[in-house]
Amino acid sequence: MxxxxxxxxxxxxxxxxxxxxxxxxxxxxxxxxxxxxxxxxxxxxxxxxxxxxxxxxxxxxxxxxxxxxxxxxxxxxxxxxxxxxxxxxxxxxxxxxxxxxxxxxxxxxxxxxxxxxxxxxxxxxxxxxxxxxxxxxxxxxxxxxxxxxxxxxxxxxxxxxxxxxxxxxxxxxxxxxxxxxxxxxxxxxxxxxxxxxxxxxxxxxxxxxxxxxxxxxxxxxxSDVDLGVLQLQRSERLLEERLQALGEKAEGLKEEARVLLRQGKKTQALRSLRSRKQVEKRVDNLSNQLESIRGILDRIDQSTTDKTVMQAYQAGVAALKLSLKDVTLESAENLVDQIQELCDTQDDVNQTISSLGAADEDKAELEEELESLLKEAEPDALAHFPEVPTGGLRPSVPLQLEEDLSRLTLRDSGTSDKKTTTPQLLQDN
Structure with a gap:
């Protein structure tokens, strides 16, 4: 395959x-x-x-x-x-x-x-x-x-x-x-x-x-502006390439001078350094030209951006004018007054409607409050009553006397007369 x-x-x-x-x-x-x-x-x-x-x-x-x-x-x-x-x-x-x-x-x-x-x-x-x-x-x-x-x-x-x-x-x-x-x-x-x-x-x-x-x-x-920009860009690239080549040449001359100096050829080393200085001057001149071209390109780009923004602003202003064509300050104020008046009317209507069930709501609320008051008052109402006795109930006075009399009768001998007398005394009493 x-x-x-x-x-x-x-x-x-x-x-x-x-x-x-x-x-x-x-x-x-x-x-x-x-x-x-x-x-x-x-x-x-x-x-x-x-x-x-x-x-x-x-x-x-x-x-x-x-x-x-x-x-x-x-x-x-x-x-x-x-x-x-x-x-x-x-x-x-x-x-x-x-x-x-x-x-x-x-x-x-x-x-x-x-x-x-x-x-x-x-x-x-x-x-x-x-x-x-x-x-x-x-x-x-x-x-x-x-x-x-x-x-x-x-x-x-x-x-x-x-x-x-x-x-x-x-x-x-x-x-x-x-x-x-x-x-x-x-x-x-x-x-x-x-x-x-x-x-x-x-x-x-x-x-x-x-x-x-x-x-x-x-x-x-x-447009002619586009062609001008293109020409500037081509010049920018050409200068960049030229500067790179000159920079490499300057470094080469510097290294050449170092080698000649090591070999004891001082005159030739000085000639190489002199050539390097000339190359560096050309680098400085071309660098200034490159910066000028870049500055022009930046200004052109900024102007193009500004033009686009201005066109957007103009379109926005035109649209705003068109949308506000039939709108005046007086009509806006009247419209706001009408809205406020309608809102007030709506509030009054809502208040009237809500008052229909207010009486029943108040009555129910009062009954709840009364019930809570009664629950709170119950402990205080029992406070004045005596305490509940913990022991047995004390007998009544007639019952106590009868018990005392019974004990006396049991201790005395020949108590028949007293037995007959006691009921009589009770009867007399």
Whole structure:
């Protein structure tokens, strides 16, 4: 199994099934109606595999020859790939690169990736043949939109985000991990141009890309200010490279003077130091120029930001004026008075409604309070009564006298007269 086949096997579990792949690698029937289920199954398999393969390779472009090499298995290429590409094109999943560029209005400037042939030649070459030309490049529409979003995100997270204008070579270097080739970057920029997120143009043979700023809904046309900023940026990079080279040269002369001095060649060492001083002066001059350029770029960026903020303020003031068009201070005061009056009326109504059950509530509350007072007064009401005796009850006076008399009678002998007398005394009493 070839290297390409090994990589494709990660995209579909059916790739190692020889019997299944024999069916998939066979050509399509000329008439779908003969067996529509098998025809659709094979078409869905290859269409999905084309998209997955391009996505993994970080490209949005493909050709019949490239797909044939990618899907080669046991020295065989799928016979139905031309039919797959034609079906995907008719379904809007694929689009010829030249047609995609024409729809985006980018045929006027090539980027070295779209070898912009006359559109008539492209169409006639396709229509004049029964199949798909092996070198014809197709764009996977789904992946183009994905790559466009990734390119925009890469730009906004880069050091170039402070400047809306970059060269195509700078952008290609920035997006090397996003787009596998310049063709994919080109169609991604075409998609962004359709979405009004970038403007692409040629200036003095240099391809320039202008991005939409964060607070803007659409990109503005390339202006003289943008070109001036681009020129300043190029000068800044040139000075940085020159300064780095001069710094390395100065260090080299210093080391050379040290070596000559060790060798006893004092005159030559002094000459090296003198040259080093001259290089350092040039470094100082170039450093001042670099700081001036950076200051200008900062001012331009600040002015652009201020302009955007002022435009936002103006839009806000206009909207505020429009919203307050029919509002006056007098009408606001009258409205507040009416609201206060309605609130007072509502309070009065609520108070009247709540007074209906006030009497019953007061009566119940008073009864509860009275009951609590009675519970508190019960211990005090019993305080003036005598204590309850703990022993037995004392007998009454007549009973006590009778008991005393009985004891006297029992002690005396011949008490018959007393017995008869005692009742008489009691009777007399």
């Amino acid at each position: 070839s290297g390409g086949s090994a990589s494709v096997s990660d995209l579909t579990a059916e790739w190692d099934d020889d019997e299944r792949m024999d069916f998939m690698f066979s050509d399509f029937k000329s008439n779908r109606d003969v067996n529509p289920m098998d025809w659709d199954s094979k078409m869905d398999f290859w269409a999905a595999l084309v998209v997955r393969s391009c996505r993994r390779r970080r490209t949005a472009c493909c050709s019949l020859r490239e797909l044939g090499d990618t899907f080669r298995r046991k020295d065989r290429s799928p016979l139905g790939l031309p039919t797959v590409l034609q079906d995907m094109s008719s379904g809007g999943k694929l689009q010829r690169e030249s047609d995609f560029a024409a729809d985006a209005g980018w045929l006027s400037w090539g980027v070295g990736l779209l070898l912009v042939r006359p559109l008539r030649w492209t169409i006639s070459s396709v229509l004049g043949s029964n199949g798909v030309p092996p070198e014809e490049t197709f764009v996977v529409v789904e992946l183009v939109k994905e790559k466009a979003a990734e390119v925009l995100a890469a730009y906004h997270s880069s050091q170039w985000a402070t400047s809306p204008v970059v060269t195509f070579s700078q952008l290609a270097d920035l997006c090397k991990d996003v787009c596998a080739d310049q063709s994919t970057l080109g169609v991604a920029l075409l998609q962004l141009q359709r979405e009004k997120k970038v403007a692409v143009s040629l200036h003095d043979g240099m391809k320039i890309v202008k991005f939409c700023r964060a607070l803007q809904e659409r990109v503005s046309p390339l």
